[in-house]
Amino acid sequence: MAQLWGGRFTKETDQLVYNFNASISFDKKFYRQDMEGSIAHVKMLGKQGILTETEAKEIAAAIQDILQEVEAGTLEISHEYEDIHSFVEATLIERLGDTGKKLHTGRSRNDQVALDMRLFTRQEVLETDQLLEKLLHVILTIMEHNTDTYMPGFTHLQKAQPVTLAHHLGAYFEMFKRDRQRMEDIYRRMNYCPLGSGALAGTTYDLDRYDTAEQMGFEGPMLNSMDGVSDRDYLIEFLSALSTIMMHLSRFSEEVIIWNSNEYQFVEIDDAYSTGSSIMPQKKNPDIAELVRGKTGRVYGALLSLLTTMKGIPLAYNKDMQEDKELTFDAMDTVKGCLGLFTGMLSTMKFQKERMEASAKHGFTNATDAADYLVNHGVPFRDAHGIVGQIVLYCIEKKIAIDDMSLEELKAISPVFEEDIFDAVSMKTCVEKRLTIGAPGQEAMKKVIAIEKKYLSRDWKKELKDWEQELLQL
Structure with missing residues (x-):
């Protein structure tokens, strides 16, 4: 058992205790x-x-060699070491002797692991942001091509009013846009360096914490050493944001599953993102959407686990915090996998436009507009509501849509109706006359799409770097 802290102890750690305590199996990830x-x-x-220039260069070069060998597969990260820090330092000492022992000067494993996890998470934030950006581009492309694809809008899973596919998917664009904004917000808040915090109270060595922070792209050092080693807020925030992403993906997946059903047939999922049945040859199952929906609880579990771990921990570092890694790593990988697969599924999905419009018509989504027609012709709203209710009941009995009724049939229920009723309740009219920003009308949607395009043209990472450079020049 390779350990770097044995001087205080007079006997070997029990093997079960060592195994329970060790983190090399998962912290080797960073x-x-x-x-x-x-x-x-x-x-x-x-x-x-604090070290001679020669010693510093020799150690840095040796670590660089170790890194290259690990990535080339010629050096294996051995599980005989307690953690990744011990592996690196022990390998360094094997190669440099006493010079290698000087690496840990002015540093604790507490601030080291805090740094590693923060650096790793910062990269995960950027990768998640990139995947969200790709998904938004796919959604926006579908929106651009479907501003006149009519479909039912729902409340309570009941057909309510006609909208367009562009408008419906625009709601998800807004959700995932907020998810990206959370990535930016988390990145800015977490981008401070804990290195130099020591175990909890800093160090007597004359460290330049601003230098190490700048080397690694941080805005600056964390300003309290106890907080530096014990802060996991950034992980909780990230897991919360990942949980929200999964909630949005799960809602979208649920709709894809419904739309894919035989009863709706709004979409056809590409064969590459479907599976069949081992016994029923007619089946084409929306497995990707179902798995995304199912994996949502897995990510929620990671968030709840870390919140529970942190709730009773006094300052500063405690070994409980080692539990911040395994479930967090799993959640990070799960969300990235789900985003990638969902984006692929959505980009290859075919929308059955005629079926969607027919569903809107036969779902009486234009009933409200029929009532508005009567009101605009002098009928009190409560009476108009009752008249259209009779029309809907008539259509249900006849198995037709309001659009399919003749003028004579409409006049038999209310003599107020004239020939212009058919234009008034057409899907096109019902949608197009809703022109306020945020509504499904084509002109309103074109304005929104232009806004979303401008949003996607923005590179917040470049803006952040420019801002950091301005700060450094102050």
Whole structure:
């Protein structure tokens, strides 16, 4: 059992205790971040004269070699070490002897693991943002081509009023846009460096924490060393944002599942994103949508787990915090996988436009507009509501839509109706006359699409870098 802290102890750790305590099986995931953090740290030690320039360069070069060998597969991260930090340092000592032992000067594993997890999570935030951006581009493309694709809008899963596919998917665009905004917000708030916090109270060495923060692209050092080693708010925020992404994906998946059913037949999912039945040859199952919906609870579980872990932890670092990793790593991978697959499924999905419009007609989604027609012709609203209710009942009995009724049939229920009623209750009219911003009318949707295009042309990561450069020049 390779350990770097044995001087205080007179006997070996029990093997079961060691296994229970060890984290190498999962924290090896951020080997790159651990080594990059060590290189930044040792360069700063050399700059500050805490190590000689020669020692600093020798250690940094050796760590770089270790990193390259790990990534090339010629050096295996061995599970005989307690954690990734021990592996790196022990390998360094094997190669450099006493010089390698100087790497840990002015540093604790507490601030080291805090740094590694923050660096790793920061990269995950960027990767998740990129996947959300790709999904938004797919949604916007569908919106652009479907501003006149009529379909029923729903409340209570009941057909309510006619909308367009562009308008319906526009609601999801807004959801995923907010998810991207959360990524930006989390990135800005978490982008401070814990390295140099020590175990909890800093160090007596003359560290330049601003230097290491700048080397690794942080805005600056964290301003309280106890908070530096014990803060997991950024992880809780990220898991909360990931849970919200999964909630949005799950809602969208539920609609895809409904639309894919034989009763609706609004969409046809591409064969590449469907599976069949082992016994029923006619089946084409929406497995990707169902799995995305199912994996949502898995991500929720990671958030609840970390919240529960952190709720009773006094300052500063406690071993409980090791539990921040496994479920978080799983949630990160789950969300990225779901975003990628869902985007692929959506981009290849075919929308059955005629079926969607027919569903809107036969769902009496234009009933409200028929009532408005009567009101505009002097009929009190309550009476108009009752008249249209009779019309709907008549159509149900006849198995027809309001649009299918003759003028004589309409006049038999109310003599107020004239020939212009048919234009008034057409799907096109019902949608197009709703022109306020945010409504489904084509002109309103074109304005919204232009706004969304402008939003997607913005690169918040470049803006952030420009802003950071301005701060450094102050």
